[in-house]
Amino acid sequence: MEPMPRFCGPAEEFAHASHRTRAVERWQHGREVHALDQVAEEVPVAMVYNGISHAVMLATPAGLEAFGLGFSLAEGILKHKRELYDTEIVQRRDGIELHMTIAQERFVELKSRRRNLAGRTGCGLCGTESLQQVMRPTAPVESGLSLHPHAVHAALAGLPGYQSLQALTGAAHAAAWVSPAGVILHCEEDIGRHNALDKLIGTLAHHDADIRDGFVIVTSRASYEMVQKCATRGIAVLIAVSAPTSFAIDLAQQSGMTLAGFARGGSHVVYTHSHRLIEPQEKQ
Template sequence: MSAVLEDESVIFRQVTPEGRVTAVTRELAEEVPVAIEFNGIGYAVLMATPADVADLVLGFALAERLIGPEDAPFDVDMHATEQGIIARATLPEGRTEVLLSRVRHRASESSCGICGVENLEQAIRPLPAVTGRTLADKAAIFRALGDLGQHQPLNMRTGAAHVAALVAADGAIRLAREDVGRHNAFDKLIGAMRRRGWEWDGGFALLSSRCSYELVEKAVLADCPLLVTISAPTRLAVERAVGAGLPLAVLARPDAILLSGDQSGS
Protein backbone atom coordinates (compact mmCIF):
# COMPACT_ATOMS: atom_id res chain seq x y z
CA MET A 1 0.00 0.00 0.00
CA SER A 2 1.31 3.47 -0.87
CA ALA A 3 0.34 6.81 0.60
CA VAL A 4 -0.04 10.12 -1.21
CA LEU A 5 1.69 12.97 0.60
CA GLU A 6 -0.11 16.27 0.38
CA ASP A 7 2.81 18.51 1.37
CA GLU A 8 6.45 18.79 0.28
CA SER A 9 7.55 18.48 3.91
CA VAL A 10 7.00 15.52 6.22
CA ILE A 11 7.33 15.23 9.99
CA PHE A 12 9.69 12.48 11.13
CA ARG A 13 10.72 11.29 14.57
CA GLN A 14 14.42 11.91 15.21
CA VAL A 15 15.88 9.39 17.63
CA THR A 16 19.32 9.79 19.25
CA PRO A 17 21.54 6.99 20.62
CA GLU A 18 20.56 8.18 24.11
CA GLY A 19 16.89 7.55 23.32
CA ARG A 20 15.77 11.16 22.93
CA VAL A 21 12.90 11.51 20.45
CA THR A 22 12.19 14.81 18.70
CA ALA A 23 9.75 15.70 15.94
CA VAL A 24 11.53 17.21 12.92
CA THR A 25 10.22 18.47 9.59
CA ARG A 26 12.03 17.53 6.40
CA GLU A 27 11.44 18.66 2.84
CA LEU A 28 11.44 15.73 0.43
CA ALA A 29 13.04 15.75 -3.01
CA GLU A 30 10.65 15.07 -5.87
CA GLU A 31 11.22 11.99 -8.04
CA VAL A 32 8.84 11.23 -10.90
CA PRO A 33 8.81 9.04 -14.02
CA VAL A 34 9.89 10.91 -17.14
CA ALA A 35 8.81 9.05 -20.27
CA ILE A 36 11.00 10.08 -23.21
CA GLU A 37 9.70 9.76 -26.78
CA PHE A 38 11.89 10.35 -29.81
CA ASN A 39 10.20 10.70 -33.21
CA GLY A 40 6.98 9.34 -31.71
CA ILE A 41 8.68 6.21 -30.36
CA GLY A 42 8.74 5.46 -26.63
CA TYR A 43 12.44 5.15 -25.86
CA ALA A 44 12.99 5.15 -22.09
CA VAL A 45 11.47 5.99 -18.74
CA LEU A 46 13.79 7.72 -16.29
CA MET A 47 13.15 8.39 -12.61
CA ALA A 48 14.20 12.01 -12.22
CA THR A 49 13.70 15.31 -10.43
CA PRO A 50 11.05 17.23 -12.44
CA ALA A 51 13.25 20.26 -13.18
CA ASP A 52 15.32 21.13 -16.26
CA VAL A 53 13.71 18.21 -18.08
CA ALA A 54 14.50 19.61 -21.54
CA ASP A 55 18.20 19.69 -20.60
CA LEU A 56 17.90 16.11 -19.33
CA VAL A 57 16.41 14.85 -22.58
CA LEU A 58 19.04 16.58 -24.73
CA GLY A 59 21.92 15.36 -22.59
CA PHE A 60 20.44 11.86 -22.50
CA ALA A 61 20.22 11.79 -26.32
CA LEU A 62 23.90 12.72 -26.51
CA ALA A 63 24.87 10.04 -23.99
CA GLU A 64 22.83 7.46 -25.88
CA ARG A 65 24.62 8.49 -29.10
CA LEU A 66 21.29 9.21 -30.75
CA ILE A 67 22.77 12.57 -31.76
CA GLY A 68 26.34 13.73 -32.16
CA PRO A 69 28.31 16.90 -31.43
CA GLU A 70 27.60 18.11 -34.94
CA ASP A 71 23.81 18.07 -34.43
CA ALA A 72 21.94 21.18 -33.36
CA PRO A 73 19.92 21.14 -30.10
CA PHE A 74 16.29 20.13 -30.47
CA ASP A 75 13.14 21.34 -28.75
CA VAL A 76 11.35 19.20 -26.17
CA ASP A 77 7.59 19.23 -25.68
CA MET A 78 6.56 18.27 -22.16
CA HIS A 79 3.19 17.08 -20.91
CA ALA A 80 2.49 16.65 -17.21
CA THR A 81 0.21 13.77 -16.25
CA GLU A 82 -0.94 12.29 -12.96
CA GLN A 83 1.65 9.54 -13.39
CA GLY A 84 4.60 11.73 -14.37
CA ILE A 85 6.00 13.68 -17.33
CA ILE A 86 5.94 12.79 -21.01
CA ALA A 87 8.81 14.44 -22.89
CA ARG A 88 8.61 14.36 -26.69
CA ALA A 89 11.38 15.36 -29.09
CA THR A 90 12.19 14.98 -32.77
CA LEU A 91 15.74 14.00 -33.58
CA PRO A 92 17.62 15.75 -36.39
CA GLU A 93 17.06 14.41 -39.88
CA GLY A 94 19.10 11.33 -40.63
CA ARG A 95 19.04 9.97 -37.08
CA THR A 96 16.07 7.63 -37.50
CA GLU A 97 18.17 4.54 -38.24
CA VAL A 98 20.30 4.87 -35.13
CA LEU A 99 17.15 5.52 -33.09
CA LEU A 100 15.51 2.33 -34.31
CA SER A 101 18.66 0.33 -33.62
CA ARG A 102 18.77 1.57 -30.03
CA VAL A 103 15.10 1.80 -29.16
CA ARG A 104 14.02 0.14 -25.94
CA HIS A 105 10.82 -0.10 -23.92
CA ARG A 106 11.79 -0.83 -20.34
CA ALA A 107 11.91 1.55 -17.42
CA SER A 108 15.24 2.36 -15.76
CA GLU A 109 16.04 3.99 -12.45
CA SER A 110 18.12 6.78 -13.98
CA SER A 111 19.74 7.75 -17.25
CA CYS A 112 22.54 5.23 -16.87
CA GLY A 113 22.63 4.43 -20.58
CA ILE A 114 22.74 0.65 -20.12
CA CYS A 115 19.37 -0.53 -18.75
CA GLY A 116 17.58 -2.44 -21.48
CA VAL A 117 20.49 -3.04 -23.85
CA GLU A 118 20.37 -6.46 -25.49
CA ASN A 119 23.96 -7.71 -25.33
CA LEU A 120 27.40 -7.06 -23.91
CA GLU A 121 28.62 -5.39 -27.09
CA GLN A 122 25.98 -2.71 -26.63
CA ALA A 123 26.87 -2.30 -22.95
CA ILE A 124 30.60 -1.68 -23.47
CA ARG A 125 30.87 0.22 -26.74
CA PRO A 126 34.09 1.81 -28.04
CA LEU A 127 34.64 5.40 -26.97
CA PRO A 128 36.17 8.24 -28.96
CA ALA A 129 39.33 9.92 -27.73
CA VAL A 130 38.97 13.08 -25.65
CA THR A 131 40.37 15.99 -27.65
CA GLY A 132 39.94 18.81 -25.14
CA ARG A 133 42.58 19.70 -22.56
CA THR A 134 41.98 21.33 -19.22
CA LEU A 135 43.82 24.46 -18.15
CA ALA A 136 42.81 24.03 -14.51
CA ASP A 137 45.36 23.34 -11.81
CA LYS A 138 44.87 21.73 -8.43
CA ALA A 139 44.05 25.07 -6.80
CA ALA A 140 41.11 25.44 -9.21
CA ILE A 141 39.73 22.06 -8.17
CA PHE A 142 39.93 22.96 -4.48
CA ARG A 143 38.26 26.31 -5.15
CA ALA A 144 35.36 24.60 -6.92
CA LEU A 145 35.00 22.07 -4.14
CA GLY A 146 34.76 24.86 -1.60
CA ASP A 147 32.05 26.66 -3.59
CA LEU A 148 30.01 23.64 -4.68
CA GLY A 149 27.55 23.77 -1.79
CA GLN A 150 26.36 27.20 -2.90
CA HIS A 151 25.14 25.60 -6.13
CA GLN A 152 23.11 22.85 -4.45
CA PRO A 153 19.89 24.51 -3.22
CA LEU A 154 17.82 21.33 -3.63
CA ASN A 155 20.31 19.22 -1.74
CA MET A 156 20.63 21.85 0.98
CA ARG A 157 16.87 21.60 1.57
CA THR A 158 16.46 17.84 1.19
CA GLY A 159 19.86 16.14 1.47
CA ALA A 160 18.79 13.88 -1.39
CA ALA A 161 20.18 15.35 -4.62
CA HIS A 162 23.35 15.09 -6.66
CA VAL A 163 24.90 18.00 -8.51
CA ALA A 164 26.93 18.24 -11.71
CA ALA A 165 28.82 21.46 -12.31
CA LEU A 166 30.65 23.09 -15.20
CA VAL A 167 33.77 24.67 -13.73
CA ALA A 168 35.97 27.27 -15.42
CA ALA A 169 39.73 26.87 -15.62
CA ASP A 170 40.17 29.16 -12.62
CA GLY A 171 37.80 27.10 -10.46
CA ALA A 172 34.72 29.33 -10.75
CA ILE A 173 31.49 27.36 -11.13
CA ARG A 174 29.74 28.56 -14.28
CA LEU A 175 26.67 26.30 -14.34
CA ALA A 176 25.18 23.54 -12.21
CA ARG A 177 22.29 21.10 -12.40
CA GLU A 178 20.77 18.98 -9.62
CA ASP A 179 18.81 15.73 -9.65
CA VAL A 180 18.11 12.78 -7.38
CA GLY A 181 20.08 10.68 -9.89
CA ARG A 182 23.76 11.29 -10.50
CA HIS A 183 23.42 10.28 -14.15
CA ASN A 184 20.48 12.62 -14.62
CA ALA A 185 22.34 15.55 -13.08
CA PHE A 186 25.25 15.11 -15.50
CA ASP A 187 22.92 14.72 -18.49
CA LYS A 188 21.13 17.90 -17.43
CA LEU A 189 24.42 19.78 -17.25
CA ILE A 190 25.62 18.54 -20.63
CA GLY A 191 22.24 19.29 -22.19
CA ALA A 192 22.19 22.79 -20.71
CA MET A 193 25.68 23.46 -22.05
CA ARG A 194 24.70 22.24 -25.51
CA ARG A 195 21.53 24.33 -25.52
CA ARG A 196 23.56 27.46 -24.66
CA GLY A 197 26.35 26.65 -27.09
CA TRP A 198 28.87 26.54 -24.23
CA GLU A 199 32.15 24.63 -24.38
CA TRP A 200 34.44 23.44 -21.59
CA ASP A 201 36.94 26.21 -22.45
CA GLY A 202 39.76 24.58 -20.53
CA GLY A 203 37.58 23.88 -17.49
CA PHE A 204 36.21 20.63 -16.12
CA ALA A 205 33.18 18.78 -14.74
CA LEU A 206 32.67 18.37 -10.99
CA LEU A 207 30.21 15.70 -9.79
CA SER A 208 28.98 14.98 -6.27
CA SER A 209 29.07 11.24 -6.76
CA ARG A 210 31.29 8.23 -7.22
CA CYS A 211 33.10 7.89 -10.51
CA SER A 212 31.15 5.15 -12.28
CA TYR A 213 31.93 4.00 -15.80
CA GLU A 214 28.64 5.44 -17.10
CA LEU A 215 29.65 8.91 -15.93
CA VAL A 216 33.06 8.47 -17.54
CA GLU A 217 31.35 7.60 -20.81
CA LYS A 218 29.07 10.64 -20.61
CA ALA A 219 32.11 12.83 -19.98
CA VAL A 220 34.02 11.35 -22.91
CA LEU A 221 31.10 11.71 -25.31
CA ALA A 222 30.80 15.36 -24.22
CA ASP A 223 34.57 15.80 -24.81
CA CYS A 224 35.07 16.84 -21.19
CA PRO A 225 38.79 17.51 -20.58
CA LEU A 226 38.77 16.54 -16.87
CA LEU A 227 36.26 14.71 -14.68
CA VAL A 228 36.32 15.42 -10.94
CA THR A 229 34.17 13.34 -8.56
CA ILE A 230 33.63 13.46 -4.83
CA SER A 231 33.85 9.71 -4.32
CA ALA A 232 36.01 6.86 -5.59
CA PRO A 233 36.04 5.31 -9.07
CA THR A 234 35.37 1.73 -10.07
CA ARG A 235 38.05 -0.24 -11.90
CA LEU A 236 36.01 -0.21 -15.10
CA ALA A 237 35.59 3.56 -14.85
CA VAL A 238 39.37 4.04 -14.65
CA GLU A 239 39.98 1.62 -17.50
CA ARG A 240 37.46 3.40 -19.73
CA ALA A 241 38.88 6.81 -18.82
CA VAL A 242 42.45 5.74 -19.54
CA GLY A 243 41.41 4.23 -22.86
CA ALA A 244 39.74 7.46 -23.94
CA GLY A 245 42.42 9.78 -22.56
CA LEU A 246 40.13 11.32 -19.93
CA PRO A 247 42.01 12.60 -16.84
CA LEU A 248 40.30 11.89 -13.51
CA ALA A 249 40.43 13.58 -10.13
CA VAL A 250 38.62 11.40 -7.60
CA LEU A 251 37.93 11.27 -3.87
CA ALA A 252 38.03 15.04 -4.23
CA ARG A 253 37.76 16.48 -0.73
CA PRO A 254 38.67 19.89 0.73
CA ASP A 255 41.91 18.44 2.13
CA ALA A 256 43.07 16.11 -0.67
CA ILE A 257 42.37 14.74 -4.15
CA LEU A 258 43.57 11.72 -6.11
CA LEU A 259 44.75 12.40 -9.66
CA SER A 260 44.96 9.72 -12.34
CA GLY A 261 47.81 9.56 -14.79
CA ASP A 262 50.51 12.18 -15.23
CA GLN A 263 48.61 15.39 -14.57
CA SER A 264 50.68 18.51 -14.17
CA GLY A 265 49.76 21.74 -12.46
CA SER A 266 50.64 23.51 -9.27
Protein backbone atom coordinates in the same frame (compact mmCIF):
# COMPACT_ATOMS: atom_id res chain seq x y z
CA MET B 1 33.54 32.43 -20.31
CA GLU B 2 30.80 34.23 -18.39
CA PRO B 3 28.74 32.37 -15.78
CA MET B 4 25.64 30.81 -17.28
CA PRO B 5 22.18 31.74 -16.04
CA ARG B 6 19.50 29.69 -14.38
CA PHE B 7 18.87 26.20 -12.98
CA CYS B 8 20.86 25.34 -9.88
CA GLY B 9 22.10 28.16 -7.69
CA PRO B 10 21.71 29.80 -4.30
CA ALA B 11 18.65 28.86 -2.26
CA GLU B 12 16.57 31.90 -3.20
CA GLU B 13 16.67 30.82 -6.87
CA PHE B 14 15.63 27.26 -6.10
CA ALA B 15 12.86 25.59 -8.12
CA HIS B 16 10.21 24.37 -5.67
CA ALA B 17 9.05 21.60 -8.02
CA SER B 18 12.16 19.69 -6.99
CA HIS B 19 10.94 18.98 -3.46
CA ARG B 20 7.86 18.55 -1.31
CA THR B 21 7.05 19.25 2.35
CA ARG B 22 6.13 16.22 4.46
CA ALA B 23 4.98 15.87 8.06
CA VAL B 24 7.39 13.65 9.98
CA GLU B 25 8.04 12.42 13.50
CA ARG B 26 11.66 13.07 14.42
CA TRP B 27 13.43 11.36 17.30
CA GLN B 28 15.72 14.02 18.70
CA HIS B 29 17.64 14.28 21.97
CA GLY B 30 15.72 11.44 23.54
CA ARG B 31 12.22 12.58 22.61
CA GLU B 32 9.82 12.54 19.70
CA VAL B 33 9.28 15.81 17.83
CA HIS B 34 6.57 16.47 15.25
CA ALA B 35 8.06 18.48 12.41
CA LEU B 36 7.97 19.32 8.72
CA ASP B 37 10.65 17.93 6.45
CA GLN B 38 11.67 18.74 2.86
CA VAL B 39 11.77 15.63 0.67
CA ALA B 40 13.24 15.43 -2.84
CA GLU B 41 10.75 14.71 -5.59
CA GLU B 42 11.29 11.56 -7.62
CA VAL B 43 9.11 10.96 -10.67
CA PRO B 44 9.26 8.75 -13.78
CA VAL B 45 10.44 10.77 -16.78
CA ALA B 46 9.94 9.12 -20.16
CA MET B 47 12.18 10.06 -23.08
CA VAL B 48 9.91 9.95 -26.13
CA TYR B 49 11.48 10.39 -29.58
CA ASN B 50 9.26 11.10 -32.57
CA GLY B 51 6.34 9.52 -30.72
CA ILE B 52 8.21 6.38 -29.58
CA SER B 53 9.09 5.91 -25.90
CA HIS B 54 12.75 4.96 -25.59
CA ALA B 55 13.72 5.27 -21.93
CA VAL B 56 12.14 5.89 -18.55
CA MET B 57 14.32 7.42 -15.86
CA LEU B 58 13.43 8.27 -12.27
CA ALA B 59 14.50 11.87 -11.84
CA THR B 60 13.97 15.22 -10.17
CA PRO B 61 11.32 17.11 -12.21
CA ALA B 62 13.38 20.26 -12.82
CA GLY B 63 15.57 21.29 -15.74
CA LEU B 64 13.76 18.78 -17.91
CA GLU B 65 14.54 20.36 -21.29
CA ALA B 66 18.24 20.29 -20.40
CA PHE B 67 17.79 16.71 -19.19
CA GLY B 68 16.26 15.62 -22.50
CA LEU B 69 18.93 17.29 -24.61
CA GLY B 70 21.80 16.15 -22.39
CA PHE B 71 20.57 12.56 -22.22
CA SER B 72 20.21 12.48 -26.00
CA LEU B 73 23.73 13.80 -26.56
CA ALA B 74 25.43 11.79 -23.83
CA GLU B 75 23.80 8.55 -24.99
CA GLY B 76 24.82 9.17 -28.60
CA ILE B 77 21.23 9.46 -29.80
CA LEU B 78 22.01 12.93 -31.15
CA LYS B 79 25.33 14.22 -32.45
CA HIS B 80 24.48 17.92 -32.17
CA LYS B 81 21.83 19.99 -30.43
CA ARG B 82 20.45 21.21 -33.76
CA GLU B 83 19.25 17.64 -34.43
CA LEU B 84 16.68 18.20 -31.66
CA TYR B 85 13.91 20.21 -33.28
CA ASP B 86 11.45 20.52 -30.43
CA THR B 87 10.79 19.41 -26.86
CA GLU B 88 7.37 19.27 -25.24
CA ILE B 89 6.93 18.47 -21.55
CA VAL B 90 3.73 16.47 -21.05
CA GLN B 91 2.45 15.92 -17.52
CA ARG B 92 0.75 12.57 -17.02
CA ARG B 93 -1.00 11.26 -13.92
CA ASP B 94 1.79 8.76 -13.30
CA GLY B 95 4.78 10.81 -14.45
CA ILE B 96 6.20 13.12 -17.09
CA GLU B 97 6.86 12.55 -20.77
CA LEU B 98 9.49 14.49 -22.69
CA HIS B 99 8.29 14.48 -26.29
CA MET B 100 11.32 15.23 -28.45
CA THR B 101 11.22 15.65 -32.19
CA ILE B 102 14.58 14.68 -33.65
CA ALA B 103 16.16 14.48 -37.10
CA GLN B 104 14.89 11.51 -39.11
CA GLU B 105 18.40 10.13 -39.65
CA ARG B 106 19.00 10.00 -35.90
CA PHE B 107 15.58 8.44 -35.31
CA VAL B 108 16.28 5.66 -37.82
CA GLU B 109 19.56 4.93 -36.04
CA LEU B 110 17.81 4.93 -32.69
CA LYS B 111 15.25 2.38 -33.82
CA SER B 112 17.99 0.14 -35.18
CA ARG B 113 19.67 0.06 -31.78
CA ARG B 114 16.52 -1.48 -30.24
CA ARG B 115 17.46 -0.10 -26.87
CA ASN B 116 14.92 0.04 -24.08
CA LEU B 117 16.11 1.43 -20.74
CA ALA B 118 14.22 0.98 -17.49
CA GLY B 119 16.06 3.52 -15.39
CA ARG B 120 16.22 3.56 -11.64
CA THR B 121 17.87 6.06 -9.33
CA GLY B 122 21.62 5.60 -9.73
CA CYS B 123 21.17 3.19 -12.64
CA GLY B 124 22.84 4.01 -15.91
CA LEU B 125 22.88 0.79 -17.93
CA CYS B 126 19.59 -0.86 -16.98
CA GLY B 127 17.95 -2.57 -19.94
CA THR B 128 20.94 -2.43 -22.26
CA GLU B 129 20.55 -5.38 -24.57
CA SER B 130 24.12 -6.20 -25.57
CA LEU B 131 27.76 -5.77 -24.61
CA GLN B 132 28.24 -3.76 -27.79
CA GLN B 133 25.78 -1.18 -26.53
CA VAL B 134 27.69 -0.87 -23.26
CA MET B 135 31.04 -0.51 -25.03
CA ARG B 136 29.91 2.35 -27.24
CA PRO B 137 32.99 3.73 -29.04
CA THR B 138 34.05 7.28 -28.22
CA ALA B 139 36.44 9.55 -30.07
CA PRO B 140 39.70 10.44 -28.30
CA VAL B 141 39.37 13.51 -26.10
CA GLU B 142 41.45 16.39 -27.42
CA SER B 143 42.19 19.23 -25.04
CA GLY B 144 45.17 21.30 -24.00
CA LEU B 145 43.53 22.12 -20.69
CA SER B 146 45.90 22.59 -17.78
CA LEU B 147 44.63 22.95 -14.21
CA HIS B 148 46.22 23.87 -10.93
CA PRO B 149 45.01 21.58 -8.13
CA HIS B 150 44.06 24.70 -6.17
CA ALA B 151 41.43 25.46 -8.82
CA VAL B 152 39.86 22.04 -8.30
CA HIS B 153 39.66 22.45 -4.55
CA ALA B 154 38.42 26.05 -4.76
CA ALA B 155 35.50 24.76 -6.81
CA LEU B 156 34.87 21.90 -4.38
CA ALA B 157 34.83 24.35 -1.48
CA GLY B 158 32.28 26.55 -3.24
CA LEU B 159 30.05 23.76 -4.54
CA PRO B 160 27.77 23.42 -1.47
CA GLY B 161 26.55 26.97 -2.10
CA TYR B 162 25.12 25.77 -5.42
CA GLN B 163 23.44 22.66 -4.03
CA SER B 164 20.06 24.01 -2.98
CA LEU B 165 18.23 20.71 -3.29
CA GLN B 166 20.88 18.85 -1.34
CA ALA B 167 20.80 21.48 1.42
CA LEU B 168 17.02 21.12 1.75
CA THR B 169 16.64 17.37 1.39
CA GLY B 170 20.01 15.66 1.71
CA ALA B 171 19.05 13.47 -1.25
CA ALA B 172 20.60 15.03 -4.36
CA HIS B 173 23.73 14.68 -6.42
CA ALA B 174 25.29 17.59 -8.29
CA ALA B 175 27.32 17.98 -11.46
CA ALA B 176 29.15 21.26 -11.92
CA TRP B 177 30.93 22.91 -14.84
CA VAL B 178 34.01 24.78 -13.68
CA SER B 179 36.40 27.23 -15.33
CA PRO B 180 40.16 26.55 -15.33
CA ALA B 181 40.42 29.16 -12.56
CA GLY B 182 38.12 27.12 -10.32
CA VAL B 183 34.98 29.25 -10.77
CA ILE B 184 31.71 27.30 -10.88
CA LEU B 185 29.95 28.45 -14.03
CA HIS B 186 26.99 26.13 -13.80
CA CYS B 187 25.60 23.41 -11.57
CA GLU B 188 22.79 20.88 -11.91
CA GLU B 189 21.19 18.73 -9.22
CA ASP B 190 19.13 15.56 -9.37
CA ILE B 191 18.40 12.53 -7.23
CA GLY B 192 20.33 10.51 -9.80
CA ARG B 193 24.01 11.18 -10.44
CA HIS B 194 23.63 10.28 -14.13
CA ASN B 195 20.65 12.59 -14.43
CA ALA B 196 22.55 15.51 -12.90
CA LEU B 197 25.35 15.00 -15.41
CA ASP B 198 22.90 14.71 -18.31
CA LYS B 199 21.26 17.97 -17.27
CA LEU B 200 24.64 19.66 -17.12
CA ILE B 201 25.62 18.35 -20.55
CA GLY B 202 22.31 19.57 -21.97
CA THR B 203 22.76 23.03 -20.54
CA LEU B 204 26.33 23.29 -21.84
CA ALA B 205 25.11 22.33 -25.30
CA HIS B 206 22.22 24.78 -25.14
CA HIS B 207 24.63 27.62 -24.33
CA ASP B 208 27.25 26.49 -26.85
CA ALA B 209 29.85 26.28 -24.09
CA ASP B 210 33.39 25.48 -25.16
CA ILE B 211 33.91 22.11 -23.53
CA ARG B 212 37.67 22.40 -24.08
CA ASP B 213 37.78 25.27 -21.58
CA GLY B 214 36.55 23.77 -18.34
CA PHE B 215 36.07 20.63 -16.30
CA VAL B 216 33.33 18.68 -14.52
CA ILE B 217 32.96 17.89 -10.84
CA VAL B 218 30.44 15.28 -9.69
CA THR B 219 29.37 14.62 -6.10
CA SER B 220 29.39 10.86 -6.55
CA ARG B 221 31.56 7.98 -7.57
CA ALA B 222 32.89 7.92 -11.13
CA SER B 223 31.46 4.84 -12.77
CA TYR B 224 31.94 3.73 -16.37
CA GLU B 225 28.86 5.45 -17.73
CA MET B 226 29.78 8.77 -16.08
CA VAL B 227 33.15 8.69 -17.84
CA GLN B 228 31.47 7.59 -21.05
CA LYS B 229 29.03 10.50 -20.99
CA CYS B 230 31.89 12.98 -20.55
CA ALA B 231 34.08 11.33 -23.16
CA THR B 232 31.21 11.31 -25.66
CA ARG B 233 31.01 15.09 -25.35
CA GLY B 234 34.78 15.62 -25.43
CA ILE B 235 35.07 16.73 -21.79
CA ALA B 236 38.71 16.29 -20.83
CA VAL B 237 38.66 16.30 -17.03
CA LEU B 238 36.23 14.61 -14.64
CA ILE B 239 36.68 15.09 -10.89
CA ALA B 240 34.65 12.89 -8.53
CA VAL B 241 34.31 13.31 -4.78
CA SER B 242 34.15 9.55 -4.37
CA ALA B 243 35.92 6.58 -5.95
CA PRO B 244 36.13 5.58 -9.60
CA THR B 245 35.63 2.00 -10.75
CA SER B 246 38.24 -0.01 -12.62
CA PHE B 247 36.00 -0.04 -15.71
CA ALA B 248 35.78 3.77 -15.56
CA ILE B 249 39.56 4.10 -15.22
CA ASP B 250 40.11 1.86 -18.25
CA LEU B 251 37.76 3.94 -20.39
CA ALA B 252 39.26 7.24 -19.22
CA GLN B 253 42.75 5.95 -20.05
CA GLN B 254 41.67 4.81 -23.52
CA SER B 255 39.76 8.03 -24.21
CA GLY B 256 42.54 10.38 -23.15
CA MET B 257 40.51 11.78 -20.24
CA THR B 258 41.91 12.95 -16.94
CA LEU B 259 40.02 11.17 -14.15
CA ALA B 260 40.44 11.99 -10.48
CA GLY B 261 38.57 10.67 -7.46
CA PHE B 262 38.37 11.10 -3.69
CA ALA B 263 38.48 14.86 -4.27
CA ARG B 264 37.71 16.30 -0.87
CA GLY B 265 39.38 17.78 2.16
CA GLY B 266 42.15 19.34 0.10
CA SER B 267 43.28 16.08 -1.51
CA HIS B 268 42.51 14.01 -4.58
CA VAL B 269 43.80 10.95 -6.44
CA VAL B 270 44.54 11.15 -10.18
CA TYR B 271 44.01 7.86 -12.00
CA THR B 272 44.60 8.75 -15.65
CA HIS B 273 46.37 11.39 -17.74
CA SER B 274 47.71 13.40 -14.83
CA HIS B 275 49.46 15.90 -17.12
CA ARG B 276 46.38 18.15 -17.03
CA LEU B 277 46.55 18.55 -13.25
CA ILE B 278 49.85 20.31 -12.73
CA GLU B 279 51.35 21.42 -9.44
CA PRO B 280 53.94 24.15 -10.18
CA GLN B 281 57.38 23.29 -8.89
CA GLU B 282 58.48 25.30 -5.88
CA LYS B 283 61.61 27.36 -6.31
CA GLN B 284 64.66 25.84 -4.69
